[in-house]
Structure formats: structure tokens, C-alpha cells
Amino acid sequence: MLETTVSLVKTALDSDIVKHQVLAHNIANANTTDFVPYQLSFDSRLGQLQSKIKTGGQIDHADLSALFPRVERNLSAQGLNPKVALDLEAAKLGGNVLHYQAVIRAYNQMTSLLGIAIHEGRQA
Amino acid sequence: MSIEAIDFLPAGKPIEVETNPTQPQNFEKWLNSQLQNVNGTLINAEHQLQSLAVGDVENLHQVMIAMGEAKFTFQLAMQVRNRVLEAYQEVLRMQV
Amino acid sequence: MGYLSSFAISASGLTVEKARLDATAVNIANIHSTRSIDGGPYRPIRVISGERGVSPFAQVLDTQQIASGGVQVVSVSQLEVPPRLVHEPSHPDADAKGFVHYPGIDHASEMINLITAMRAYEANLVALGAAKAMAVKALEIGGQS
Numbered sequence: 629m630l631e632t633t634v635s636l637v638k639t640a641l642d643s644d645i646v647k648h649q650v651l652a653h654n655i656a657n658a659n660t661t662d663f664v665p666y667q668l669s670f671d672s673r674l675g676q677l678q679s680k681i682k683t684g685g686q687i688d689h690a691d692l693s694a695l696f697p698r699v700e701r702n703l704s705a706q707g708l709n710p711k712v713a714l715d716l717e718a719a720k721l722g723g724n725v726l727h728y729q730a731v732i733r734a735y736n737q738m739t740s741l742l743g744i745a746i747h748e749g750r751q752a
Numbered sequence: 753m754s755i756e757a758i759d760f761l762p763a764g765k766p767i768e769v770e771t772n773p774t775q776p777q778n779f780e781k782w783l784n785s786q787l788q789n790v791n792g793t794l795i796n797a798e799h800q801l802q803s804l805a806v807g808d809v810e811n812l813h814q815v816m817i818a819m820g821e822a823k824f825t826f827q828l829a830m831q832v833r834n835r836v837l838e839a840y841q842e843v844l845r846m847q848v
Numbered sequence: 849m850g851y852l853s854s855f856a857i858s859a860s861g862l863t864v865e866k867a868r869l870d871a872t873a874v875n876i877a878n879i880h881s882t883r884s885i886d887g888g889p890y891r892p893i894r895v896i897s898g899e900r901g902v903s904p905f906a907q908v909l910d911t912q913q914i915a916s917g918g919v920q921v922v923s924v925s926q927l928e929v930p931p932r933l934v935h936e937p938s939h940p941d942a943d944a945k946g947f948v949h950y951p952g953i954d955h956a957s958e959m960i961n962l963i964t965a966m967r968a969y970e971a972n973l974v975a976l977g978a979a980k981a982m983a984v985k986a987l988e989i990g991g992q993s
Contacts, residue, residue: 633798633805640805641986646911648854648982652975653902653917656861658968659868660897660919666909678808681799695806699909710964714971721978727804729985730812734801736989737819741794741826749830 632687637735639692644728650699651717651724658712665705665712668697668720790829797822853915854979860900860918861972867921868895868965872958879953882941890951891926892958898922929953 647668654665673694680687705711800818803809871893881890901916902909929952937946 629795629798633802636802636805640807644982645854646914648975648979649857649914649917650909652854652857652861652972652979653899653914655968655971655975656857656864656917656919657897657899658861658971659865659964660899662904663899664904666914674806678803678806681802681806681808684799696911699911699914701907714967718971718974721975725978725981726812727807728982730815731801731805732985732989734804734815734819736991737816737823738797738801739990741797741819741823744823744827744830749827749834 633738635689635692636687636695637731639695640731641728643695643697644724644731646699647697647724648721650697651721654712655714655717655721658710658714658717663711664701664703666699667702668699670694670697787829790825793818793822793825850915851983853917854982855976857918858972858976858979860920861975862969864895864897864919864921865965865969865972867924868897869962869969871895871924872962872965875953875958876955879951879955881951882939882948889931889949890953892929892951892953893924893926895924896922 650666650668657663657665671694673691677687677691677694679685680691797818800809800815804812804815809815875892878884878890878892884890897919898904900918900920902913906913931949931952933947934950935946936942936948939948942948
């Protein structure tokens, strides 16, 4: 189970980085005329992964790819002005950062717990 | 708002203490059940981390609390284990 | 450097918006300039920006590509706007009919451009801060007890 957890954590952090880059790209191009912003979307495979985790099913490498969003142009934004809602993109950034930081903190807690086992409860 | 003086506790009403039944307890069974508890907290903590990674948590504090719980129950179990081992080794050192 | 790509994207945004601010500043400074280098009244400039690292026509983004993303200045163009004619026969640059050709700069739209550029600049700063917060947290992996 530990191997699964570590793979999950790595994949989750990788996908958060990708999400950040897409949002940063949209913000950088907010004032580019005729820019079509990218949007992040997830398909049903993420829901499948989540329920697998809930029910304790076996997770393989194919399941992990569900964590990466589909990045495609938001064609419905073409008529809008401004094309990029800066406040919304910034809010998404904030949520993303929080997820990244929370996963790292929880992962650190888990590894320190393993440290207790390895060091038999003795400090250093 | 008037401030009232502290009243004395009603006399003759002792605080009830939970008394354990005096039958001998099976140490092995008790130890096993406690270890199962600790194991449960560890599994729950890892599970919470997985749910957080896939974004399927209601709030962050449930994850952090689960982590903390796993950590201190495991530390306690570890200390108990260390004490038990120490006691066992002390018994072994006793000269016949 | 892959790990710095998030910073590079936001840095490019900051550069472009700063250029936009500078262009607006130049326009406003020259709002009454009747003599430009090429002769005639000053013509307002605009910064034209374009996507960097990603094809503007790429519909689906490969997650590898986005690391080289961001924005760049494509050109700084002069706008062909008709001059503002003001009747000032005594002005040295007045034409035969006594009209002075002032730059056709609309103060209000320059202000709007200024504010838009400022907001985008601030948003890019927020993105940069977010990238930094994530990087700092990543450095903490395995460090705590």
C-alpha cells in the first residue's frame, strides 16, 4: 500500500505543477488579442480513481493518469471580453497551491511516522 | 448581571469512580486489540493521504487529525513496546 | 531548466505588461506632441503581444509543451489614427487653414489600457508568488520531524 501511496502523491504533485503552468500561461496572455485561454478538465476516470481509493481497490499506473487534467482551448471564451477572468484564474491558483502544500505536509507526516518505526521511538 | 458566590458542593455525594472488574484480563488479547487499534489509525492515515492526493476530501483538518492520531498512537505503542522489552531484559538478567 | 518554467511563464507576463505600461506612459507624455521624428503629429503606439512557446492554434495542449509557455512582445506598432484638429492660427505648426494637428490620442482609452496592464501585472505577480510558495513547500519534503 505504501508504494501506491507514494505513486499517488508523486502524480498528484506533478499534475498540480501542470495545472499551475496552464493557469500562469492564461494569466500571462490575459491581454493578448485573439488569445483563446486554455481550460483544465477532468474526465470520468478521475471519479473512478476516487471511488477505487474509497473502496480500497487495486490502483495501477493507468489509473494514475486520471490525475492529469485535459488541457484544451476554451472556445466558448472567444466572444468574451476580457477573455481571461484574472480573478477566477488567481482563485484557481490559490486552491492549487493549497492542495500542493497539503499533500506535501501530509506526506511528510507519514514519512516521519515511518521514521519512528525505523528508529524504534528513539530520537535521532 | 449579578455575580454569585461559589456554592459548596452538596455534601454526601461522592464522585463515582469506574471500578474495573476484578477478574484477570487476558494480556495477549488486550495487547492484540490495542495493536489493531494502532494499525487502524495507520491505515486510516494513509487512506486519508491518498484521498487528499486525488482531491476527494471534505476538509483538510480531517487529514491532519488522522495523521496526528496515527503518529501519537504509534509513538505510544512504540514506547510501550520499548518498556516491555526493557522489563523483559531485566527479568532475563536476574540471577537464578 | 524545467523546475523554473513556472517562474519563466509569469516573468514573461510581467515583462510584457511592463512594456504595455511604458507604451501608455509614452503615449500620454506625447499627447500634445505636434512634431514627431517622421514629421507630422505623434502617433500613439501599442504593444502587440503573442503566445510564447505554444502555437496559437494548438487546440489540445500536450502537458510537456506548457513548460515553455508564456507571452512575448510581437511588435510595437504605431496606430494610424486621424489627428485631432484644433483651431489655433497663432501656433507655429498650424496648417494653411489655421488648424493644429494634435495626436489623436484618446486619454480615456489610454487610462483604460493603463489599468488593464496594471491588473494583469498584479495577476502575474500573484502567479509568481504561487509558484514560489509551491517551490518552498517542495523543498520541505523529508525535512521535518
